[in-house]
Amino acid sequence: MTSLDSSPEAVRGDSGTAAKQIPPAAVARLTLYLRALTTMLAEGVDRVSSESLAEASGVSSATLRKDLSHVGSYGTRGVGYEVQYLSRHISAALGLTKDWKVAIVGAGNLGKALARYGGFESRGFDVVAIFDADQMIVGNEVGWLRVSDAADMEAVLQRTGANMVVLALPAAVAQSVCDRVVAAGVRSILSFAPVMLQVPPGVNLRKVDMATELQILAYHAQRTQAPEELE
């Protein structure tokens, strides 16, 4: 992987560590390729061209090849990519070789749904704990886990070695729980709470807001199919 690639500038690498950074948009798509490759692997496909992998992932082949170029050169010209080989390299680039242990905070409907969601385990994320503050819920079984008391969060996070946390709780308490989680040393947080959370630098926070998704859909729907709407 030659890459006459020089980082533009302002790369926050203090020095030395020239680990090539992958553009955010490309990272998001790499997960799609990985999913498609996993499906192919299960179907016994062992080679794939950029054209067909792109189609299976819903992107253009040019975009796909450009994205893969950030990861490395794992294809064979004139042939394509070996499914398993490529799959492994994308996983490595995404940091999925590490053992990710996820704790879910909030055992309401969403928290329970997430805890039982097979998609996590099957993609290398191990759900190790689920918390709730409601004493009526603490102790209940959710999947193969038992709901822990949110009061013991720090201790349980430590004991289970959780290194990612999913927040599935009401907006009102999200920030304070988030603060505790950060204080406990967790540096990767996925929040489903519909609020802007403040986290210190060095902590990775991603947000998913389901109502937001519907609103975006509403915008497009209104544009493409509203015959009567003028202003």
Place this chain on the structure above:
Amino acid sequence: MTSLDSSPEAVRGDSGTAAKQIPPAAVARLTLYLRALTTMLAEGVDRVSSESLAEASGVSSATLRKDLSHVGSYGTRGVGYEVQYLSRHISAALGLTKDWKVAIVGAGNLGKALARYGGFESRGFDVVAIFDADQMIVGNEVGWLRVSDAADMEAVLQRTGANMVVLALPAAVAQSVCDRVVAAGVRSILSFAPVMLQVPPGVNLRKVDMATELQILAYHAQRTQAPEELE
């Protein structure tokens, strides 16, 4: 203002309605502003500057003002924005004044969580039906709804006037259900199924994949805290 009008993909062939299109990235952020404004409204705040609304939304003030410029000029120079007034205009621009009726397909853990999720109702989306194919589940109560038989989907969608559908079902059946939903006339779909769905042009599809979010988080986590640190 200008007519920098290049359509990314299949835009309807009509030419009469030249409603100004808002960049996708801006649309996504407008929903954040709306959320922040709603919170402020509830707190009794009635004026806000671009600077503070930007902070409450987690973006730069320059980005915020640029985004609002796509919607219109609703601020007062030297003063700021009136919370309610701006809120109303963003809602209108996003198409949220229309009555959106949402049907959820799949009454598993996720489907139930979504059906009971207060965030939809509170932001103008009315959940009007929930379906499942499992006869053990059909008829159960979920929130204030009763699970309908997926076999009757077309009829129920018609009767309830659903104009948006949320797919909360296994990857394996997602495409075929999606096809039925499209055939029934629904043109806006939010899918939680971890597969690439094919929809005809004119149908709006958005996807949320929770495992994908964790993978993206993993990438960043690995970059920012893995180098050669021992702990």
Place this chain on the structure above:
DNA sequence: CGTTGTGAAATTCTTCACAGCG
């Protein structure tokens, strides 16, 4: 005055097109 709204510059992302290689 202080803050909005916006051209223009800077940056990032996507697409093109083709050289390079198996």
Place this chain on the structure above:
DNA sequence: CGCTGTGAAGAATTTCACAACG
């Protein structure tokens, strides 16, 4: 010959900086 990998071109988006204005 066919397909990958990649510079270069082209779009889109974000940031800057300041004129306009209540």
